[in-house]
Structures are given as C-alpha cells and as structure tokens.
Amino acid sequence: MPELPEVETVRRGLAPVMEGVEISRADVNRPDLRWPFPTRMAERLTGQRVERLRRRSKYVLADLSSGETLLIHLGMSGRMLISGDPLGQFVHEHPAAEKHDHVVFHMENGARITFNDPRRFGAMDLMETARESEHKLLAALGPEPLSNDFYDKILVEAFKDRNTPVKSALLDQRIVAGLGNIYVCETLFRAGISPKRKAGRIAAARVAAMVPIIRDVLSEAIDAGGSSLKDFRQADGELGYFQHSFDVYGRESEPCKREGCEGIIARVVQSGRSSFYCPQCQR
DNA sequence: ATGGGGGCCTGCCGGC
DNA sequence: TGCCGGCAGGCCCCCA
Numbered sequence: 499m500p501e502l503p504e505v506e507t508v509r510r511g512l513a514p515v516m517e518g519v520e521i522s523r524a525d526v527n528r529p530d531l532r533w534p535f536p537t538r539m540a541e542r543l544t545g546q547r548v549e550r551l552r553r554r555s556k557y558v559l560a561d562l563s564s565g566e567t568l569l570i571h572l573g574m575s576g577r578m579l580i581s582g583d584p585l586g587q588f589v590h591e592h593p594a595a596e597k598h599d600h601v602v603f604h605m606e607n608g609a610r611i612t613f614n615d616p617r618r619f620g621a622m623d624l625m626e627t628a629r630e631s632e633h634k635l636l637a638a639l640g641p642e643p644l645s646n647d648f649y650d651k652i653l654v655e656a657f658k659d660r661n662t663p664v665k666s667a668l669l670d671q672r673i674v675a676g677l678g679n680i681y682v683c684e685t686l687f688r689a690g691i692s693p694k695r696k697a698g699r700i701a702a703a704r705v706a707a708m709v710p711i712i713r714d715v716l717s718e719a720i721d722a723g724g725s726s727l728k729d730f731r732q733a734d735g736e737l738g739y740f741q742h743s744f745d746v747y748g749r750e751s752e753p754c755k756r757e758g759c760e761g762i763i764a765r766v767v768q769s770g771r772s773s774f775y776c777p778q779c780q781r
Numbered sequence: 782a783t784g785g786g787g788g789c790c791t792g793c794c795g796g797c
Numbered sequence: 798t799g800c801c802g803g804c805a806g807g808c809c810c811c812c813a
Binding site: 522532573575598615616617618619660661662666758769 | 787789790792
C-alpha cells in the first residue's frame with residue numbers, strides 16, 4: 499500500500515481528527531515494530547497536542563506540543579484505522595481490537611486511531627522537531643518529487659554515470675524520495691523507458707522528461723486517493739486503501755495500454771522485486 | 782562509493 | 798482439507 503500517494507492520503511485523512519487535538523492516551527501493545535520503540539513512547543505521547551501532521555517521503559510526521567515529532571512509517575502492510583465520532587459525523591463504532599493492532603491513539607476529541615501492521619515492517623520513533631533533519635531515516639532522503647526541490651537538472655545529475663538499472667535508481671530514496679515499486683513501473687511506462695536500461699545511459703532529455711511524468715503519476719494517484727477519501731466515513735474508516743487502475747503494474751501477460759502498441763506486459767525480477775513493463779514500447 | 786543480495790515478518794493464493 | 802512455494806506497495810545492512 500504505502501508509497502508517497504498512499505501516505506499522503508493517510509495524512510490527509512488523519513489531519514482533520516488529529517491536528518490541534520490532544521492525545522489523551524496511547525496504547526503501545528508491543529515493544530517494537532521493525533525497531534524498538536523509543537523509550538517511554540506512551541508517556542511522551544500522552545497529554546501532547548498534535549500541532550501539525552506533515553509528510554516527508556513515505557513518512558508521516560506529527561509535531562507535538564512538547565517539541566518532539568512522532569515519525570510514523572507504514573512499511574509494507576501498515577494501516578491507520580480511524581474510529582469514533584470526532585467531527586460529529588458518523589464514522590463508526592470503535593471496532594473490537596484486532597490482531598496486529600500495535601499502537602492505538604486515543605484522542606481528546608473522541609477519535610481513536612489504530613495502527614495495524616501484520617508484517618511489522620513499519621516503524622515509529624520520536625525526535626526533537628528541531629533536529630529532525632539529523633534523524634537517520636530522514637537525513638539521506640532526496641528531494642520531495644512534488645516540490646520545487648525536484649527538477650530536471652537534479653535528476654539528470656543524479657543519473658549521470660550511474661551503472662544501475664533505472665528501475666533501481668528511481669527506487670533509490672536518495673535520488674528522489676517517495677517512489678516505490680508501483681509508481682516506478684508506472685513512471686517508466688509513461689516515459690517509454692525499459693526498467694532494465696542503465697540510468698547513466700539514458701539521454702539527458704529523456705531523463706529530464708521523467709520529472710513531469712513522476713509528478714503527474716504521483717499527483718493523479720493522490721487525487722484518486724483523495725476522491726475515495728470523501729466517503730471514507732461511510733465505509734469502515736480505514737484509510738490507505740484505494741483502487742487505482744495501473745497501466746502496467748500487476749498486468750503481466752495483458753495487452754499494453756499504449757495507443758497503437760501491440761505489446762504484452764512482461765514481468766521481470768530486478769533485485770528481488772517485480773518490474774512490469776512493455777518490451778515493445780519501453781526501450 | 783556503488784551495486785547486488787539477504788533478511789526482516791505475516792498473510793494469501795494457487796497448485797498438488 | 799492440508800501443505801508448500803511463491804508472492805506482496807519497504808528499506809537497512811552487509812558484502813564484494
């Protein structure tokens with residue numbers, strides 16, 4: 499689920515029930531996710547107001563009134579479930595606790611936010627807000643793809659002389675932050691570039707052309723998440739799920755969607771991950 | 782420095 | 798029905 503657009507969708511869903519609201523209690527049901535939780539996490543959350551919910555790459559960042567920031571990463575299978583009736587609009591009753599409900603935030607407005615993560619590749623940490631750029635998980639991140647920090651020359655320079663497949667280069671969070679397997683596949687499809695092509699062997703103009711493509715792919719996915727968000731209250735309150743139709747991802751053996759292309763979508767494994775692409779029109 | 786592969790976890794699905 | 802292999806939207810870490 500969670501690449502940049504999904505995380506942004508989660509952030510937007512949480513903001514109305516968390517921003518400006520105090521955490522009256524936090525239930526921490528196990529000592530760790532991928533890594534141990536920070537010391538005294540529950541105590542450091544309790545009584546703090548969430549001043550602002552931000553996103554950096556695939557991380558949700560909650561600035562607390564204490565001057566600390568809570569970092570949340572959803573890993574592969576992390577979910578945020580909102581329940582209660584914080585906005586005076588019916589969300590749904592608090593559901594019974596489920597397996598893998600690792601952390602529960604009880605908000606002062608009556609909302610309950612449950613972090614559920616079966617595979618536990620997710621993470622939570624606390625840091626001083628003022629020193630977040632030093633945080634190990636954030637320090638090396640490349641530019642936000644939807645910001646002005648990401649532009650053609652940046653990508654051209656980053657790809658220069660790189661001997662790695664472009665697929666790996668785009669997954670490299672130091673080059674551009676927030677892309678994952680799905681949106682890299684979709685980007686390369688639109689760009690007409692094979693995932694196997696070496697990053698350093700793509701003409702600068704074609705690399706530059708990927709910048710607006712990356713922006714479009716991500717923006718469209720956020721919009722799709724946003725539109726499904728509108729009715730999340732009448733659904734079960736679960737955020738982060740949205741159906742999105744992909745051009746290539748998950749479409750092995752199906753016909754290429756490019757106008758006039760007769761290709762069949764192939765799947766290849768690159769550094770342990772599936773790449774979907776059209777061998778006909780992606781070169 | 783760079784590139785590749787292993788490993789962390791659980792759940793699900795298809796095949797036998 | 799049960800077991801097994803393969804697969805999954807991430808990312809750190811170690812090795813050459």
